[in-house]
Structure formats: C-alpha cells, structure tokens
Amino acid sequence: MRxxxxxxxxxxxxxxxxxxxxxxxxxxxxxxxxxxxxxGPSGCGKSTMLRIILGLDHDFAGHIARPPEARIGMVFxxxxxxPWRSVEQNVRLAxxxxxxxxxxxxxxxxxxxxxxxxxxxxxxxxxxxxVALARAxxxxxxxxxxxxxxxxxxxxxxxxxxxxxxxxxxxRPVMTLLVTHSLDDAVRLGDRLFFLxxxxxxxxxxxxxxxxxxxxxxxxIAAIKAGLAQRTQGDRTERDxx
Amino acid sequence: MLRLLSFALFLAIxxxxxxxxxxxxxxxxxxxxxVMIAEGSTGALFLHLGATLARVALAFTLAMSLGSAIxxxxxRVKLADRLxxxxxxxxxxxxxxxxxxxxxxxxxxxxxxxxxxxAINKLPTAIVTxxxxxRALDRSLDEMASVFAMPRWRAFRHVVLPQLAPYIAASARSxxxxxWKIVLVAELLGRPNGVGFEIGVAFQLFDTPRLLAYSLTFxxxxxxxxxxxxQPFEARANRWRPRAA
Numbered sequence: 043m044r045x046x047x048x049x050x051x052x053x054x055x056x057x058x059x060x061x062x063x064x065x066x067x068x069x070x071x072x073x074x075x076x077x078x079x080x081x082g083p084s085g086c087g088k089s090t091m092l093r094i095i096l097g098l099d100h101d102f103a104g105h106i107a108r109p110p111e112a113r114i115g116m117v118f119x120x121x122x123x124x125p126w127r128s129v130e131q132n133v134r135l136a137x138x139x140x141x142x143x144x145x146x147x148x149x150x151x152x153x154x155x156x157x158x159x160x161x162x163x164x165x166x167x168x169x170x171x172x173v174a175l176a177r178a179x180x181x182x183x184x185x186x187x188x189x190x191x192x193x194x195x196x197x198x199x200x201x202x203x204x205x206x207x208x209x210x211x212x213x214r215p216v217m218t219l220l221v222t223h224s225l226d227d228a229v230r231l232g233d234r235l236f237f238l239x240x241x242x243x244x245x246x247x248x249x250x251x252x253x254x255x256x257x258x259x260x261x262x263i264a265a266i267k268a269g270l271a272q273r274t275q276g277d278r279t280e281r282d283x284x
Numbered sequence: 285m286l287r288l289l290s291f292a293l294f295l296a297i298x299x300x301x302x303x304x305x306x307x308x309x310x311x312x313x314x315x316x317x318x319v320m321i322a323e324g325s326t327g328a329l330f331l332h333l334g335a336t337l338a339r340v341a342l343a344f345t346l347a348m349s350l351g352s353a354i355x356x357x358x359x360r361v362k363l364a365d366r367l368x369x370x371x372x373x374x375x376x377x378x379x380x381x382x383x384x385x386x387x388x389x390x391x392x393x394x395x396x397x398x399x400x401x402x403a404i405n406k407l408p409t410a411i412v413t414x415x416x417x418x419r420a421l422d423r424s425l426d427e428m429a430s431v432f433a434m435p436r437w438r439a440f441r442h443v444v445l446p447q448l449a450p451y452i453a454a455s456a457r458s459x460x461x462x463x464w465k466i467v468l469v470a471e472l473l474g475r476p477n478g479v480g481f482e483i484g485v486a487f488q489l490f491d492t493p494r495l496l497a498y499s500l501t502f503x504x505x506x507x508x509x510x511x512x513x514x515q516p517f518e519a520r521a522n523r524w525r526p527r528a529a
Contacts, residue, residue: 098427114431122428126446126524135442136432161524181432
C-alpha cells in the first residue's frame with residue numbers, strides 16, 4: 043500500500059476578494075510501515091495539505107493516489123469527540139468492528155479505563171487527546187494521520203504519549219503521517235522528515251532517518267538533531283553565497 | 285411543592301375575584317368543577333377533548349416532520365434555501381385565521397381541511413428553527429465522520445441529530461403551544477365537535493361555567509403533556525451537558 047501526494051497548487055479566495063496561494067507544488071510518497079513527518083512553521087499550510095490528502099478538500103490542483111479501500115485513522119488538532127456520547131461510544135462509533143479485547147488493551151495502554159463512561163466535557167484536554175488517539179487506533183487504520191497530537195500538553199505527558207504512539211505504530215503495518223512543529227517529536231517518531239517552507243508551503247528538504255526507531259537512544263537522537271541543525275545552517279550559508 | 289403552592293394561590297385569587305364580580309361573569313371554582321363533573325359523567329367532555337387531542341396530534345406530527353425535513357434541507361442546501369425563503373416569509377406572516385378560512389372554503393368543512401390548516405400554521409416556525417439548527421451544525425464533526433468513513437445513517441444519528449435535538453425540542457415546545465391555540469379556532473369555525481366547538485356554543489349562550497370547564501380541562505391536559513412528554517425529552521437531549529451550577 044502506498045500513498046502518493048502530488049499537489050501542484052492550492053489557492054484560497056479571501057472574503058475581501060483577494061486570492062492567496064496556500065500551497066506551492068508539493069510532491070511526496072509514503073510506504074506502508076513508514077512514518078512521514080511534516081515539519082513547518084505554524085500557519086504554513088500543513089492543515090490544508092492534510093485536508094486535501096484526507097479528501098476533505100477537493101478544490102486544489104494536482105492528484106492524490108490513496109488506495110480507495112484504505113482505512114483512515116485520524117487525530118485532529120482538537121480532539122473532535124462527540125460531546126453527547128461517552129468515551130467508549132465515541133471510539134465504538136468510529137470503529138464498530140473493534141473487538142472488546144482490543145478496545146480494553148487500547149484503553150489500558152492509554153490509561154483510559156477509568157473514563158470509559160465519562161462524557162468528553164468531563165475530561166481534561168490531555169485525556170480527550172488520548173481518547174482521540176484510542177479512536178484512531180481502534181479502527182486499525184492503514185493510514186494514520188496525526189495533526190499536532192501532542193501540542194499544548196506538558197512535557198511529561200507528551201513524552202509518555204509519544205512513546206505510546208511509537209508502540210502502537212510498531213504493533214501493525216500502517217503508514218503514518220505526523221504533522222508537528224516540534225523537531226524533537228519528529229526525530230523520535232519519524233522515518234522521513236519533510237521540512238516545509240513558510241506559506242505557500244513547499245518541501246524545502248526531505249531527510250530520511252536511517253536508524254530504526256527502537257534503536258534510537260538519547261545519544262542517537264541528539265546526533266540526528268545536531269546533524270539537522272548543521273544541515274539547515276549549511277542551507278542558509280549556501281543561499282547567502284548565491 | 286412550590287408548584288402546588290403557586291397553584292393554590294391561583295385558585296385563591298380566582299375564588300376571591302369570583303366573589304367580588306359575581307357568579308354570572310366569573311363563576312367560583314366549585315361551580316366550574318360541578319359542570320366539569322356533569323359533562324364528564326355524560327362522556328361529552330371526554331369526547332370533545334379526545335377529538336381536539338386527535339387533531340392536535342395529527343397536525344403537530346405532520347407539521348413537525350415535514351417542517352424538520354424542509355428546514356434541514358434548507359440549512360444544508362443553499363439552492364433550497366434560496367428557493368424556499370420567499371415562501372417561508374409568506375407563510376410566516378400569513379394570519380392563522382386566513383389559512384383556516386381559506387382551507388374551509390377550498391376543501392369544505394372537512395376534517396382534512398382543519399388538520400391541514402392547523403399544520404400549515406405551525407409549519408413555517410418549525411422550518412425556521414430547524415434551518416437555524418442545521419446552519420449551526422459543527423463542520424469539524426462532519427469532517428471527523430467523513431474521515432472515519434461513518435455510514436450516512438450512523439453519522440446522521442450520532443453526529444447530526446444530537447446537535448439538532450435542542451432545536452427540535454424548542455420547535456416542539458413552541459409549536460405545541462401554537463397548535464393548542466389554533467386548533468380551537470379551527471374547531472370554532474368549522475367542526476361539529478371538539479373543545480373549540482363547545483367553547484363556541486358556550487359563548488353563544490353566555491354560559492361562563494361551561495366555557496371555563498372546557499378550557500380549564502384543556503389547559504390541564506396541555507400541562508400534563510408538557511410535563512410528561514416535552515420536558516423529559518428536553519432533559520434527555522441535554523443529558524451530556526455538564527450541569528449548570
């Protein structure tokens with residue numbers, strides 16, 4: 043299974059009547075089992091790109107090749123839970139075929155067991171995020187899309203959730219697309235990093251990470267980050283010269 | 285408890301007023317109760333009440349289901365909204381009396397004409413309320429349902445309907461009170477039975493006790509339906525909201 047993204051452009055007409063270019067030509071592909079990370083400054087058009095890839099926005103130039111039978115699991119920036127359904131119902135409505143044992147396992151990993159019957163309005167943002175994660179994993183997705191799933195969480199919780207995401211991604215073959223502005227998350231979770239420019243977004247650099255995710259210790263992660271810093275620095279000097 | 289007290293106060297004021305203005309204009313509570321019992325024992329009270337309730341039920345169901353469907357469509361589809369809007373404004377501002385009289389002229393003094401006329405009076409407000417509700421639907425949840433490939437019916441039932449429930453409840457409540465009022469006019473003008481017909485007779489005979497007996501029984505039934513049906517539905521629809529302090 044393979045996801046091919048070939049967007050040649052996307053403009054948006056503002057209420058004032060002007061047209062704004064949101065996306066420059068963007069082209070990349072993802073294989074099953076890979077974690078691709080889109081990193082870019084906020085407001086650069088990452089969410090627009092995701093909406094196009096997910097088929098929510100058809101008003102763009104280009105082509106998305108996504109296996110039509112592929113199941114999608116998505117964690118939106120805001121949890122987007124149904125406030126009038128309990129935590130368990132929220133998950134089951136998105137994943138009606140999920141086995142009881144699988145659901146129990148997910149709730150155990152994400153520490154949601156005590157909250158099964160709570161309504162989303164009774165949860166903290168961190169908990170709601172975890173429910174959104176549980177929902178995305180319960181559908182056993184072929185394509186997993188995570189839009190800033192760790193934003194505005196404290197470091198400790200973000201770290202734990204990140205480990206949980208890594209565990210869950212490793213547990214089954216799934217292609218994952220992670221959107222983040224945190225280099226740390228990107229380096230810890232990603233197989234290939236796509237650095238995006240400010241608006242209109244285009245891919246400035248594509249960086250594969252050779253070391254398998256579970257073999258990355260703190261030392262390796264620091265080394266990769268240092269390498270990336272050097273690289274962006276190098277890019278900048280190159281541009282300065284030219 | 286407080287409700288009972290409030291009801292007792294109402295009875296007391298009525299009684300005192302009756303003593304002040306005299307029984308011909310305002311009969312005392314026992315006098316009205318006597319008429320109620322007399323009418324009840326012959327069965328006439330229940331017959332008329334039943335006829336009115338049946339009309340209310342039919343017209344209300346018709347207007348609510350049709351109005352909700354049209355309102356939802358107009359909220360979702362821009363073209364439908366554009367096409368329907370002038371009709372809606374016309375219907376909203378058409379006096380109830382005009383609709384009823386025209387219905388009787390065109391369709392004769394029939395049951396169908398009466399029910400249609402009542403339903404048409406309620407229809408536009410149901411449409412407007414549901415259209416507003418549909419416009420206020422949360423797009424981000426629609427997107428969620430679409431990304432997770434929820435089948436249409438499941439998405440409608442679990443994503444859309446709970447958002448519309450407060451609007452449906454509001455429309456039902458205001459609609460019911462509208463229908464209660466209009467059904468009596470329709471009966472007064474063109475039906476041979478029902479509470480409205482009885483009130484018409486009582487008016488012609490200046491029979492105040494009879495007039496009050498029928499209208500108060502009717503009001504009591506409305507109150508019971510409101511407490512036993514409409515309020516529990518509203519409470520259920522809002523169950524998930526965190527309790528207000």
